[in-house]
Amino acid sequence: MTYRQISQDEQEKHVTAAGTTGATIWLTGLPSAGKTTIAYELAGRLRDEGHRVEVLDGDEIREFLSAGLGFSREDRHTNVQRIGFVAELLASHGVKVLVPVIAPYADSREAVRKRHQQEGTPYVEVHVATPVEVCSVRDVKGLYAKQAAGELSGLTGVDDPYEEPDSPDLRIESHHQTVQESTEALYALLTERGLA
Numbered sequence: 001m002t003y004r005q006i007s008q009d010e011q012e013k014h015v016t017a018a019g020t021t022g023a024t025i026w027l028t029g030l031p032s033a034g035k036t037t038i039a040y041e042l043a044g045r046l047r048d049e050g051h052r053v054e055v056l057d058g059d060e061i062r063e064f065l066s067a068g069l070g071f072s073r074e075d076r077h078t079n080v081q082r083i084g085f086v087a088e089l090l091a092s093h094g095v096k097v098l099v100p101v102i103a104p105y106a107d108s109r110e111a112v113r114k115r116h117q118q119e120g121t122p123y124v125e126v127h128v129a130t131p132v133e134v135c136s137v138r139d140v141k142g143l144y145a146k147q148a149a150g151e152l153s154g155l156t157g158v159d160d161p162y163e164e165p166d167s168p169d170l171r172i173e174s175h176h177q178t179v180q181e182s183t184e185a186l187y188a189l190l191t192e193r194g195l196a
Helices: 003-018 035-048 058-064 073-091 106-119 132-138 143-148 179-192
Strands: 023-028 053-055 096-100 123-128 170-172
Touching: 023 035, 023 073, 023 106, 023 179, 035 053, 035 096, 035 179, 058 073, 073 096, 073 106, 106 123, 123 179, 170 179
Parallel strands: 023 096, 023 123, 053 096, 123 170
Antiparallel strands: none
């Protein structure tokens, strides 16, 4: 029996005892789409119900785990794979991991999904499908204004590609509903899958 199998066996006992299953919930979408807001709203609700929850915020990951990486396609892929590895590791230990990270490339997101499938860890992909016109008005971090002023290049969805998921587990149109409604839709999906 390998170490990983022993670890999984022990984890299954823990999950049964604690009555909770870990999962990664990845929220992909353009900058200022509402990913992080929805993630923190859901995190609060899940914590209130006794779940162990972590939010892997893209900006924090860039600062602490992926410092030194740029925004080339290769560096973005590396960043997403690092986040996916950490998320799966936490989720395999019974944590609900919310990941509000752009992850602009379909192949990077698919690699993360496959890692979870190989490990038998639940994975939910959510596309926060807010149009770029709405995101640029929200402009939470001032990125769209900087890009328009020529101070920033490589902005996802403007002058760098964003490959929308073809068949996400859930598509949220946050520009047509409140944060609470968006969160409720995601919570309902998790409940349906036995994850909430």
